[in-house]
Amino acid sequence: SFDSFIRLIRFIRRLIHSFDSARALMVPISLATQPIVTQAALSAGSAALFAGVGAAGAKRASAAATSLVLPAAVAALRGGAGTAAATEAAAKAFDLTRARIRLEGLSAYGVTTALLMNAALRIFSSTPKKLQDLSEIKDEDAKKVARIENYVTIAFSVLVTITILSGMYTTITFSLLALYSKTALGMAIDEKYLEFFRMTEPIRHIGFDTYLISLLCFKGSFICSLFLTFKGRLRYWLSGFGTLFLMYSWYNINTIMKFASTLLFGGA
Numbered sequence: 001s002f003d004s005f006i007r008l009i010r011f012i013r014r015l016i017h018s019f020d021s022a023r024a025l026m027v028p029i030s031l032a033t034q035p036i037v038t039q040a041a042l043s044a045g046s047a048a049l050f051a052g053v054g055a056a057g058a059k060r061a062s063a064a065a066t067s068l069v070l071p072a073a074v075a076a077l078r079g080g081a082g083t084a085a086a087t088e089a090a091a092k093a094f095d096l097t098r099a100r101i102r103l104e105g106l107s108a109y110g111v112t113t114a115l116l117m118n119a120a121l122r123i124f125s126s127t128p129k130k131l132q133d134l135s136e137i138k139d140e141d142a143k144k145v146a147r148i149e150n151y152v153t154i155a156f157s158v159l160v161t162i163t164i165l166s167g168m169y170t171t172i173t174f175s176l177l178a179l180y181s182k183t184a185l186g187m188a189i190d191e192k193y194l195e196f197f198r199m200t201e202p203i204r205h206i207g208f209d210t211y212l213i214s215l216l217c218f219k220g221s222f223i224c225s226l227f228l229t230f231k232g233r234l235r236y237w238l239s240g241f242g243t244l245f246l247m248y249s250w251y252n253i254n255t256i257m258k259f260a261s262t263l264l265f266g267g268a
Helices: 002-024 029-033 039-050 055-078 083-126 140-186 190-199 201-229 233-264
Strands: none
Touching: 083 140, 083 201, 140 190, 140 201, 190 201, 201 233
16 A cells, blocks of 8 residues: 555665664765755655655655765764865864974973973082182192182082073973963964964073073083082093083084974074
8 A cells, every 4th residue: 555655665764864874984084075965955855755756766866865964974973064164173173283282392391491400409509619718728739729629619600500590581481381372272262372472482582592501501510510529530530521421412412403493494
């Protein structure tokens, strides 16, 4: 009868819809470039399906509904209202991820400099820093050694002071930059974040320079600490070895910065 035929058509339609929904989970991403299904298109397909004009008409209507439902399911799985909107949202998420990675790189400067300041303070507190009165020393050789120790003590104090002051500037600067940049990203004001990052570029350059100054002065203060802590020939051997290693390490650091400037930043 006609009612039985209608029930059969409904059962076939539900079966096709279930099969297409299952296939949507495995469909290639390229299929999502097809148009999104609309309620009017589904209604037209259902009307053609129930018109009962023949098996060929029902087959064509079912194929049309399938071609529309499948891309719609894929677009829904991708979380977008359309191909362009989904692509734009994905691009924004990709940029946000890169911005977070860059901010983590900025935070690394502050963390490293904080460790340098802590080590500098420990060296400063454990190294003898008393200046000797040369007028009280009668022996000429002892007076010469005392004069050298006074010079090294002054150099040590100056280097530690520069290390701590430049390290404080670097730590506070990059911590504030990372803090306010993450706040802007969290508030979804990307334009203000980009403007803030552009306007603070000179400050970041100064912060990087003070980072290098802090690193170099810390190494120099450590060598001075070796000279002041030990006595006799050992102090000359240790301080000499430390100076050679300082020059070698600084050469490698400078090489890394040159490669980064040429390859990553285009020689800027």
